[in-house]
Amino acid sequence: xxxxxxxxxxxxxxxxxxxxxxxxxxxxxxxxxxxxxxxxxxxxxxxxxxxxxxxxxxxxxxxxxxxxxxxxxxxxxxxxxxxxxxxxxxxxxxxxxxxxxxxxxxxxxxxxxxxxxxxxxxxxxxxxxxxxxxxxxxxxxxxxxxxxxxxxxxx
Amino acid sequence: xxxxxxxxxxxxxxxxxxxxxxxxxxxxxxxxxxxxxxxxxxxxxxxxxxxxxxxxxxxxxxxxxxxxxxxxxxxxxxxxxxxxxxxxxxxxxxxxxxxxxxxxxxxxxxxxxxxxxxxxxxxxxxxxxxxxxxxxxxxxxxxxxxxxxxxxxxxxxxxxxxxxxxxxxxxxxxxxxxxxxx
Numbered sequence: 624x625x626x627x628x629x630x631x632x633x634x635x636x637x638x639x640x641x642x643x644x645x646x647x648x649x650x651x652x653x654x655x656x657x658x659x660x661x662x663x664x665x666x667x668x669x670x671x672x673x674x675x676x677x678x679x680x681x682x683x684x685x686x687x688x689x690x691x692x693x694x695x696x697x698x699x700x701x702x703x704x705x706x707x708x709x710x711x712x713x714x715x716x717x718x719x720x721x722x723x724x725x726x727x728x729x730x731x732x733x734x735x736x737x738x739x740x741x742x743x744x745x746x747x748x749x750x751x752x753x754x755x756x757x758x759x760x761x762x763x764x765x766x767x768x769x770x771x772x773x774x775x776x777x778x
Numbered sequence: 779x780x781x782x783x784x785x786x787x788x789x790x791x792x793x794x795x796x797x798x799x800x801x802x803x804x805x806x807x808x809x810x811x812x813x814x815x816x817x818x819x820x821x822x823x824x825x826x827x828x829x830x831x832x833x834x835x836x837x838x839x840x841x842x843x844x845x846x847x848x849x850x851x852x853x854x855x856x857x858x859x860x861x862x863x864x865x866x867x868x869x870x871x872x873x874x875x876x877x878x879x880x881x882x883x884x885x886x887x888x889x890x891x892x893x894x895x896x897x898x899x900x901x902x903x904x905x906x907x908x909x910x911x912x913x914x915x916x917x918x919x920x921x922x923x924x925x926x927x928x929x930x931x932x933x934x935x936x937x938x939x940x941x942x943x944x945x946x947x948x949x950x951x952x953x954x955x956x957x958x959x960x
Contacts (some may be wrong), residue, residue, distance in 0.1 A: 651828065
């Protein structure tokens with residue numbers, strides 16, 4: 624069996640053993656409509672890209688959570704953007720988010736098909752609970768000015 | 779032609795052409811899924827990464843400077859998001875190249891029918907994560923240049939060819955050994 628024949632057999636096998644869920648194509652198709660055209664705030668640091676996992680923190684997704692929409696055990700994630708800091712705390716079914724905004728009067732947690740707006744207090748802090756697990760982004764809103772948003776990431 | 783088509787599709791999608799966007803999705807979604815799954819993400823996490831990658835692309839339709847490398851851009855973005863999720867879950871990407879994976883093939887076994895398929899599946903399951911990533915990518919994107927595959931899996935471009943060859947040799951040897959003992 625030459626390389627190409629072997630790889631073709633493997634591709635065919637992977638396609639059958641691990642097929643693309645149909646729902647994903649629909650979600651990908653819907654992504655175009657989620658564009659906002661808002662200015663992006665620049666990502667400076669992200670603990671998920673920098674911090675190595677602690678060796679004793681190794682966990683896997685429990686079998687009883689598979690397919691339920693609940694994600695495996697996770698860690699607190701902190702992100703710093705030019706215009707805001709975020710601390711994302713997993714709750715098992717989603718996220719509780721604490722943020723420090725350097726502009727804007729309201730913060731908006733945005734996920735595909737939904738959003739939740741919360742006021743930013745005079746010192747810049749805001750808090751959003753029950754943000755669904757999955758793709759998420761945050762926008763800062765200030766009346767009379769264009770929104771500023773983070774890029775999308777897996778919350 | 780493919781390059782022009784990518785550039786044209788991206789431009790049309792930017793203008794809101796859903797058909798153009800759908801064409802981009804249809805061409806590449808199996809690759810994005812394959813890259814996410816090759817990092818051994820759970821199905822839910824791989825689905826989140828997949829969706830996030832498309833959301834990121836939708837926001838960057840005018841910033842793809844080399845449309846002919848859209849596959850590479852998607853692969854790199856998927857890899858970056860996959861690694862972030864792995865770290866959040868307290869798992870690091872395995873870096874060993876030649877030690878056997880310590881897990882048996884996953885429950886997808888049930889979907890593999892036939893003895894030959896089953897042997898190939900089990901032989902593939904004994905490969906290292908890195909080998910599985912490389913073979914997964916080159917199996918689904920045979921036209922992707924070595925430099926882009928190397929970039930996607932995070933190894934030097936000049937070692938991709940030999941590594942790919944060794945991974946295939948190991949797979950072929952293990953498959954042969956299983957055929958002998960069956």
